[in-house]
Structures are given as structure tokens and as C-alpha cells.
Amino acid sequence: MCATAARTKQHPHDDAPDTAEAFDRIAALPEGAERKALRDELVQAWLPMAERIAVRFKGRGESLEDLYQVAALGLVKAVDHYDPARGHAFEAYAVPTITGEIKRHFRDHMWTLHVPRRVQDLRNRVRNSAKELSQRTPGRTPTVAEIAEHAQLSESEVRTGMEALECFSALSLEAEMPGTDGYALGDAIGDPDPAYEVVVDRVSVRPCLQRLPERERTILYLRFFGGMTQSRIALQLGISQMHVSRLLSGCFAQLREELLAEVR
Secondary structure: HHHHHHHHHHHOOOOOOOOOHHHHHHHHHHHHHHHHHHHHHHHHHHHHHHHHHHHHHOOOOOOHHHHHHHHHHHHHHHHHOOOOHHHOOOHHHHHHHHHHHHHHHHHHOOOOOOOHHHHHHHHHHHHHHHHHHHOOHHHHOOOHHHHHHHHHOOOOHHHHHHHOOOOOOOOOOEOOOOOOOOOOOOHHHOOOOOOHHHHHHHHHHHHHHHOOHHHHHHHHHHHHOOOOOOOHHHHHHHOOHHHHHHHHHHHHHHHHHHHHHHHH
């Protein structure tokens, strides 16, 4: 009973291997074949735990096989840096180390923005094929055609996957653009143009304006495009300011009625 309680306290998982003695041994061994063999045994013993941690991150755009590899890398780091003299169990040290390695992988190799699942799959297939081909053709980068044949993709799909490999993270709008002297990315983005909001209105009202008498069209042009006051328009046309006001009111009423009639 006491031994069971002690084991539960030392290892949160019931199936955690009992490797305390092995870690004490490896800490005392110098670099060499014996130490490397014991290190490999420890990694193999704790690999199921690393894979359990990797499974927690599945469904986030990365293949489970790649997550297993990253988790295994984190486990190796934990085995290499664990110090049993500190008094805590290996699992308590390894879990945050492996989790941190996986999170770092997502930060450095995954997108900060949502992308289509198909593009994510292409990216993974292209990356894995390029990695495998690089081992067969040392000294040079695999060609698009070679990757396409190996991954059973079209060359267009390979190019899409290769482009996706370069698009993991989003830049801040305050980031300086390459080759500029302090020119921020946000400076290249246009501001909203209020004129777009009136494009539809102008197109809708054009036929109505064309049906107005020439004098009324002139008055509207001088008032709203020439920026002239009613008094100046009256002076230019040789009529009273009151008459100009009545003509403008009549134009507005006619345009409003015609537009409402079209809507109805």
C-alpha cells in the first residue's frame, strides 16, 4: 500500500515507467556508447507519454505523424537536460518540455490565420516529399517535377503547397517593408473612399437628370458641381434668387418622385 502511494505521488500516470534508477545511472556516466544506449532506452520507455501529449494537438492543421516527431524531439531534450538531483520526477519535467516544443512548432511552422484545409494538406505533402527527396539527392533541392511525381500531385498543386510553406505568419501593419526607409506595411493600404458609397446613387439618378429641362440641369450643375450660391446662380442666369430656390425645390421633388416610383 505504501509503495503504491509513493509511486502514485511520483508518477501521475499509472503506466509511467519506473526509470528513476536509470536516470541516476545516466547522470553519473560519461559521454560514450554506454551512455548513448541508456539514453535511447529512456527515450523509448517514455515515448508513449510523448505521443499522448502530441495527440492533444491533433486537428490543428498539422499531421499526427509530424506531431509525434516534434513530441519525440521534445522528449529527447527532456531526457538530456533532466537532473534527478533536483528531486522532482522526470514526468513533471518532461510534460512541460514536450508541450513547449509542440507549441513552439506551431508558432514557427503553422499559420496564424485560417487557411483552407486543402492548402494545408498540399503544404504537408509537399514538405514531406521534399524532405524525403532531399535525402536521396544530397547537394541540391528537389525540382517541382520531382516533388509532383513523388507526392502524386500536379505541378500546379506543388507550387501552391510551396507558396503555402512561406505563408505561416501574419505581419503587423507596423512592420517595415523590405527595401524602404521606415515605410510601414500599413502605409501601402488605401483608406476607404467615401465616393464609392454614392456610385450607385449617381448611376440611378442619371436618367432622371437627363429628363430635366436644360436650365434646371444647369442650375443643379452650378450649385452642386460648381459650388456656387443661389445668389450667384441667379446673377449668372439673370433671374431672381427666389426663382432659383423654387427651381431647385422643384427639381428635388421631381427626382425624388421618379426614384421612388422606380423602387415601387
